[in-house]
Amino acid sequence: MAKRAHSVQRREESLSRERIVEASIQLLDSSGEEGLTFRALSERLSTGPGAIYWHIANKSDLLTAACDAVVARTINETIVARTPEATIRAVALGLFDVIDEHPWVGSALTSVPGLSPIVRILERIGQQIRALGVPEEQQWAAVGALMAYILGVSRQNAANGQLARTRGLDRADFLDAVSTAWSQLDPKEYPFARSVAGKIRDHDDRVDFLAGIDLILRGIGSPRRRLRP
Amino acid sequence: MAKRAHSVQRREESLSRERIVEASIQLLDSSGEEGLTFRALSERLSTGPGAIYWHIANKSDLLTAACDAVVARTINETIVARTPEATIRAVALGLFDVIDEHPWVGSALTSVPGLSPIVRILERIGQQIRALGVPEEQQWAAVGALMAYILGVSRQNAANGQLARTRGLDRADFLDAVSTAWSQLDPKEYPFARSVAGKIRDHDDRVDFLAGIDLILRGIGSPRRRLRP
DNA sequence: CGTTATTGTGGAATGACATTCCATTTATGT
DNA sequence: ACATAAATGGAATGTCATTCCACAATAACG
Numbered sequence A, B: 001m002a003k004r005a006h007s008v009q010r011r012e013e014s015l016s017r018e019r020i021v022e023a024s025i026q027l028l029d030s031s032g033e034e035g036l037t038f039r040a041l042s043e044r045l046s047t048g049p050g051a052i053y054w055h056i057a058n059k060s061d062l063l064t065a066a067c068d069a070v071v072a073r074t075i076n077e078t079i080v081a082r083t084p085e086a087t088i089r090a091v092a093l094g095l096f097d098v099i100d101e102h103p104w105v106g107s108a109l110t111s112v113p114g115l116s117p118i119v120r121i122l123e124r125i126g127q128q129i130r131a132l133g134v135p136e137e138q139q140w141a142a143v144g145a146l147m148a149y150i151l152g153v154s155r156q157n158a159a160n161g162q163l164a165r166t167r168g169l170d171r172a173d174f175l176d177a178v179s180t181a182w183s184q185l186d187p188k189e190y191p192f193a194r195s196v197a198g199k200i201r202d203h204d205d206r207v208d209f210l211a212g213i214d215l216i217l218r219g220i221g222s223p224r225r226r227l228r229p
Numbered sequence C: 001c002g003t004t005a006t007t008g009t010g011g012a013a014t015g016a017c018a019t020t021c022c023a024t025t026t027a028t029g030t
Numbered sequence D: 001a002c003a004t005a006a007a008t009g010g011a012a013t014g015t016c017a018t019t020c021c022a023c024a025a026t027a028a029c030g
Helices: A017-031 A038-044 A049-055 A059-077 A084-101 A103-111 A116-131 A136-166 A171-183 A191-201 A205-224 B017-031 B038-044 B049-055 B059-077 B084-101 B103-111 B116-131 B136-166 B171-183 B191-201 B205-221
Strands: none
Touching (some): A017 A049, A059 A103, A059 A116, A084 A103, A084 A116, A084 A205, A103 A136, A116 B191, A136 A171, A136 A205, A136 B103, A136 B136, A136 B205, A191 B116, B017 B038, B017 B049, B038 B049, B059 B084, B059 B103, B059 B116, B084 B103, B084 B116, B084 B205, B116 B136
């Protein structure tokens, strides 16, 4: 389908994969993951569901395409910093922020492993790990850990944000709720949870996120004590 | 609803939250996340959907309950090992394996943060971090990083397994597909992905997972060089 | 310039799903 | 026995992704 080998647009205001993906991104951003329905999409594009299916295989395909478009933008925009560590931090923070802004990206990333968006990220981080001088047999573990951490935390962070929004709480109220819930746990069974309950209330997710990145980077550099030249 | 203050079961073979949750777990395990429908559930329990709604608020509630049940089992079963690091590894591996066996647990964990299953895990790991002598102001970062890593990787691993099963590939074929896809990427744009493509083919997910855990543990112990007494 | 394939469109139809409603049935306290 | 509350199960509702198909616009060819 859609073989337009050497042909121009068939109709002036015609449908196209790009137009559909763009509309999907807008829909996802404004109404969240559940806001992307074929009904809403066809209304926005003033057409029928059938026409959309001519350009796109199914909803999952659509989600992947939207996800790829957004990730590709960020990964390419991220500025290259001075040191490999700084670059990794920048890439990580960039992803954290995109996923925070487009929470649906988090969920979509899991579904198609080994493909576009994931590979882009892998490549970017992998090059920095190489630049750090990590021996080749340890590179895979290092990149794997970083990616899992970055995607895992960003995703969870985005999910929390969405949950709070859904329940009509703002961030402060939400954290307050969690904090009080934890501090009311049984002191014998949950001493640790109680002890950190207070810290939850006014923590900065981005700071915590970066702290974790540094932790992993330190672990990567640690055995050879080679973190900085 | 369901106030049974000082009453016994009303009917012999009656419905109950537990029976419903148990059936849901079986259904989820046998037919995956999409296999849990109220239709299938009411058939298995030989009742109607309405009866189920008397005991359970909605599907999300049901999923959370099932998730909690499974996680609680594992967390409590996990043996306490000699050192805190070993215990953390054991807990981590335990979770990795449960999520691998019940892939739906991974997805369900994200949806209700700050509540039961998450807190159980947090507590368990937190206690070990304390035992490691990590200063209190760094405990939150350490536990957060570990949890994000454990849940993130386990989840992705389970998702991969499911994806492979859905597409009717076995693990080897799947890895092979990814590996060849990566090795056919543009060498200029994707040098790193190409370089690790080969390693993908015969790697052990559990080993990689533990390598990441060790990386983080090393990072936690590193600044004070206190990993082992 | 007209005819015919091909490529695209959009609306109606299908079947699965979560959830709600409500007329009944069952147990418990009086 | 009888009243009341707890439970039940099946039918009804509305939304969703996806498929189907009659049709329109374009290109390809004579």
